[in-house]
Amino acid sequence: MTFTRMDAYLQDNLDASLAELSDLCRIPSIAAQNTGLQEGAESVAAMLKKRGFTVEIMPTGGAPVVFGERKGRVDKTMLIYNHYDVQPAEPLELWDSPPFEPTLRDGKLFARGVSDDKAHITSRLHALDALLDAEGELPCNIKFIIEGEEEIGSVNLPPFIKAHAEKFAGDACIWEFGALDHNDVPIQFAGLRGICYVELSVESLSTDVHSGLGGTIFPNAAWRLVWALASIKGPDERIRIPNYYDNVVPPSARDHELFAKLPEIADEYRQRYGVKEFLKGVTGGPELRIQETLLPSCTICGLTSGYQGPGTKTVLPAKASAKVDFRLVPDQTPEDVVAKLRAHLDAEGFSDIHIDYLGGEAPGRTDPDDPFLQMVVQTAEEIYESEMEIHPMIGGSGPNHAFLHYLNVPVATAGLGYPDTRAHAPNENIRLDHYLQHARHITRILKTFAG
Amino acid sequence: MTFTRMDAYLQDNLDASLAELSDLCRIPSIAAQNTGLQEGAESVAAMLKKRGFTVEIMPTGGAPVVFGERKGRVDKTMLIYNHYDVQPAEPLELWDSPPFEPTLRDGKLFARGVSDDKAHITSRLHALDALLDAEGELPCNIKFIIEGEEEIGSVNLPPFIKAHAEKFAGDACIWEFGALDHNDVPIQFAGLRGICYVELSVESLSTDVHSGLGGTIFPNAAWRLVWALASIKGPDERIRIPNYYDNVVPPSARDHELFAKLPEIADEYRQRYGVKEFLKGVTGGPELRIQETLLPSCTICGLTSGYQGPGTKTVLPAKASAKVDFRLVPDQTPEDVVAKLRAHLDAEGFSDIHIDYLGGEAPGRTDPDDPFLQMVVQTAEEIYESEMEIHPMIGGSGPNHAFLHYLNVPVATAGLGYPDTRAHAPNENIRLDHYLQHARHITRILKTFAG
Numbered sequence: 001m002t003f004t005r006m007d008a009y010l011q012d013n014l015d016a017s018l019a020e021l022s023d024l025c026r027i028p029s030i031a032a033q034n035t036g037l038q039e040g041a042e043s044v045a046a047m048l049k050k051r052g053f054t055v056e057i058m059p060t061g062g063a064p065v066v067f068g069e070r071k072g073r074v075d076k077t078m079l080i081y082n083h084y085d086v087q088p089a090e091p092l093e094l095w096d097s098p099p100f101e102p103t104l105r106d107g108k109l110f111a112r113g114v115s116d117d118k119a120h121i122t123s124r125l126h127a128l129d130a131l132l133d134a135e136g137e138l139p140c141n142i143k144f145i146i147e148g149e150e151e152i153g154s155v156n157l158p159p160f161i162k163a164h165a166e167k168f169a170g171d172a173c174i175w176e177f178g179a180l181d182h183n184d185v186p187i188q189f190a191g192l193r194g195i196c197y198v199e200l201s202v203e204s205l206s207t208d209v210h211s212g213l214g215g216t217i218f219p220n221a222a223w224r225l226v227w228a229l230a231s232i233k234g235p236d237e238r239i240r241i242p243n244y245y246d247n248v249v250p251p252s253a254r255d256h257e258l259f260a261k262l263p264e265i266a267d268e269y270r271q272r273y274g275v276k277e278f279l280k281g282v283t284g285g286p287e288l289r290i291q292e293t294l295l296p297s298c299t300i301c302g303l304t305s306g307y308q309g310p311g312t313k314t315v316l317p318a319k320a321s322a323k324v325d326f327r328l329v330p331d332q333t334p335e336d337v338v339a340k341l342r343a344h345l346d347a348e349g350f351s352d353i354h355i356d357y358l359g360g361e362a363p364g365r366t367d368p369d370d371p372f373l374q375m376v377v378q379t380a381e382e383i384y385e386s387e388m389e390i391h392p393m394i395g396g397s398g399p400n401h402a403f404l405h406y407l408n409v410p411v412a413t414a415g416l417g418y419p420d421t422r423a424h425a426p427n428e429n430i431r432l433d434h435y436l437q438h439a440r441h442i443t444r445i446l447k448t449f450a451g
Numbered sequence: 452m453t454f455t456r457m458d459a460y461l462q463d464n465l466d467a468s469l470a471e472l473s474d475l476c477r478i479p480s481i482a483a484q485n486t487g488l489q490e491g492a493e494s495v496a497a498m499l500k501k502r503g504f505t506v507e508i509m510p511t512g513g514a515p516v517v518f519g520e521r522k523g524r525v526d527k528t529m530l531i532y533n534h535y536d537v538q539p540a541e542p543l544e545l546w547d548s549p550p551f552e553p554t555l556r557d558g559k560l561f562a563r564g565v566s567d568d569k570a571h572i573t574s575r576l577h578a579l580d581a582l583l584d585a586e587g588e589l590p591c592n593i594k595f596i597i598e599g600e601e602e603i604g605s606v607n608l609p610p611f612i613k614a615h616a617e618k619f620a621g622d623a624c625i626w627e628f629g630a631l632d633h634n635d636v637p638i639q640f641a642g643l644r645g646i647c648y649v650e651l652s653v654e655s656l657s658t659d660v661h662s663g664l665g666g667t668i669f670p671n672a673a674w675r676l677v678w679a680l681a682s683i684k685g686p687d688e689r690i691r692i693p694n695y696y697d698n699v700v701p702p703s704a705r706d707h708e709l710f711a712k713l714p715e716i717a718d719e720y721r722q723r724y725g726v727k728e729f730l731k732g733v734t735g736g737p738e739l740r741i742q743e744t745l746l747p748s749c750t751i752c753g754l755t756s757g758y759q760g761p762g763t764k765t766v767l768p769a770k771a772s773a774k775v776d777f778r779l780v781p782d783q784t785p786e787d788v789v790a791k792l793r794a795h796l797d798a799e800g801f802s803d804i805h806i807d808y809l810g811g812e813a814p815g816r817t818d819p820d821d822p823f824l825q826m827v828v829q830t831a832e833e834i835y836e837s838e839m840e841i842h843p844m845i846g847g848s849g850p851n852h853a854f855l856h857y858l859n860v861p862v863a864t865a866g867l868g869y870p871d872t873r874a875h876a877p878n879e880n881i882r883l884d885h886y887l888q889h890a891r892h893i894t895r896i897l898k899t900f901a902g
Binding site: 032152153193195197205206207209210211212213214215216217218219220222223225226227229230233234235237269273274275276277278279282288291292295296297298299300301302303304305306307308311312313314315316317318320322323325327349358359394395396397424 | 483603604644646648656657658660661662663664665666667668669670671673674676677678680681684685686688720724725726727728729730733739742743744746747748749750751752753754755756757758759762763764765766767768769771773774776778800809810845846847848875
């Protein structure tokens with residue numbers, strides 16, 4: 001009966017919430033380009049104040065963190081982690097409507113950052129409005145921690161969380177994102193891989209040289225880079241850095257059991273990405289999911305050297321560089337990866353290769369059988385007509401390690417991403433039905449959590 | 452006494468010749484950008500007609516060849532090979548004066564293409580004017596073959612030469628370029644390496660993928676490219692393509708003898724290019740020269756894949772490509788290199804790597820003891836106060852193979868390049884003293900050739 005009133009409130013006040021979301025999406029709060037971050041922080045701070053939260057805009061050394069706290073009926077504390085920064089909007093020409101002019105079409109709202117992560121902020125506030133309307137108070141204490149650097153690897157967040165562990169203390173945490181699969185079945189991601197992102201660069205000469213002159217006598221930066229990369233991983237996909245797998249915790253029996261319950265994904269990947277053959281000979285099933293999320297990866301994200309235009313230019317390049325992304329699984333750490341990479345390159349004769357550490361995050365997992373996580377899974381059923389699928393890990397990364405290990409809270413995901421949401425891409429969008437469903441799910445989570 | 456008159460003519464009419472050169476340099480006849488080629492051809496055709504040559508502008512399938520012929524006192528025929536096309540002028544912002552507005556400064560003329568190759572054309576015509584002024588006729592028959600695609604690898608020239616071998620028949624050939632070293636000592640390049648220029652590309656997926664998703668399950672185009680390249684050449688600099696060295700003629704005893712006479716170049720290279728160590732442990736001496744010019748090379752000229760901007764982007768690239776330049780020595784051919792490369796990649800498991808053949812030229816050498824070449828070397832002494840240094844080969848490439856093997860003529864170099872001439876680079880220039888010296892040398896070559 002309370003939920004009936006809340007659900008009606010959510011439906012009846014949807015336009016006002018979308019208007020608030022649209023205002024937020026008009027702010028180009030792009031961490032990578034260092035624009036709109038103060039405005040983004042002030043905007044979400046104002047939204048929290050409007051709901052009676054005590055709000056601080058806290059300096060971190062980078063973009064500020066907005067911290068908002070409001071007491072509730074019972075003395076249990078839910079942390080809600082979000083971010084007000086968004087990805088760059090480029091390439092602009094591929095957008096059907098301007099990225100910072102939110103546009104409704106076909107039951108979807110299009111804007112940069114609408115899915116990642118601004119609609120998660122406003123739909124959760126929308127849920128709180130419904131709770132306050134129905135009950136006059138919040139069911140439990142709520143602390144929002146809303147950062148502005150998630151899209152650049154949350155570079156300042158982990159030490160900030162550690163330094164304010166008492167202030168941010170809580171009993172559980174709702175993560176910034178969540179998703180539905182291509183059958184509209186909601187997914188619970190119980191863990192996130194870590195990441196260690198480096199740029200490898202080499203300068204072999206003071207200037208580019210005509211290739212007819214130097215090819216057999218001068219060191220070529222592009223060749224040096226190619227050989228160094230090939231020393232890191234070969235076509236067998238095994239990372240050749242000594243002792244690289246020492247800290248890797250292998251998948252557990254429970255992981256295998258959970259992955260075995262998930263629907264087949266291989267054909268979806270084949271069609272969506274044009275994959276002909278998956279790596280290491282896997283063809284699908286739980287093995288594909290385990291390989292995707294529970295193995296460490298080493299990905300070349302970019303290569304650049306010398307002449308890259310049409311036709312020919314006979315040049316021997318003085319400089320070359322590669323962007324390389326290592327995804328980490330428990331108990332690897334980015335610091336350890338950088339140290340082992342340096343030692344490996346030196347040992348292989350590549351001390352000329354410079355490593356620039358561009359950022360990293362440790363991996364983090366919540367026990368999939370944790371009672372809070374299980375509650376989030378079960379409360380989904382009423383909303384989505386399906387319990388959540390539990391994925392022990394997702395392949396991507398985020399700062400959940402800091403919440404798990406500095407605040408000692410279980411972390412669960414819930415949200416409104418979906419396969420065509422186009423986060424990080426042109427025409428990013430959310431579906432309005434998902435927006436309402438997520439707000440409804442949040443009301444159930446908070447009420448059940450409070451007990 | 453005749454030479455006294457000619458030398459005076461060359462000095463007295465220098466301004467008129469430079470005006471003609473400047474007019475030619477104002478035409479942006481850029482083969483790579485397909486601009487100004489017809490205008491360039493017509494302009495050099497007009498210059499030849501003005502000197503009483505019978506001129507044809509001959510279609511080749513690409514930019515036309517200007518062919519000019521005039522009979523002389525004795526029935527021996529000198530071929531003169533030049534090109535009216537130039538390199539692109541970019542990067543424009545690095546020019547101190549606009550590339551197509553020839554500008555005199557400090558005894559130098561600056562313009563795109565002035566050294567490579569337009570001043571060679573007009574200084575040779577200037578020499579003919581002096582000969583005609585002094586003697587009323589040319590000492591021998593002269594055939595100019597002036598192409599418009601040298602800077603894009605003379606793609607149409609070799610079959611064109613072969614098809615018109617009778618028309619282009621001659622007794623010897625003066626090559627398009629020549630150079631002085633950093634001590635103003637003229638150099639005779641008795642051969643040119645060949646070239647085989649390919650683009651290697653691979654497409655592993657239909658779209659780029661988030662690196663958190665695909666790193667351990669989807670094939671990565673950048674990794675495929677890196678591994679394929681590493682299979683071609685390793686840090687020991689040996690090209691690993693099977694049977695690659697089968698057709699390589701090793702340096703002869705005479706090559707060693709000639710290289711031993713040349714001045715040390717190692718320090719010049721160290722300073723000019725910031726080389727710390729030469730490849731394969733050589734430190735200088737004739738070994739450095741031999742390795743530079745008489746060994747086959749494999750040079751990565753460019754690499755491109757994925758994200759190449761500042762900071763991080765977590766992307767798994769669907770596409771990657773490399774520009775690769777093989778320099779060839781007798782008796783290698785570009786066709787054989789492409790075939791062996793394809794077989795090698797297939798055998799190594801890289802049949803997904805596409806090879807795009809962007810052009811090639813076979814290598815060619817004139818015997819350094821050929822009487823014509825020796826005459827060019829000796830006639831230099833009066834002009835430059837030094838005989839030419841004889842380099843059995845230069846590391847660069849050109850279509851000399853077609854002249855050597857289809858027309859059966861010895862080819863000798865003479866010209867006005869110098870270490871700071873900046874061919875292919877911003878602020879390309881010639882020195883006016885070298886311009887006059889080259890014209891004087893040409894008068895001696897032609898008179899001595901006619902006997």
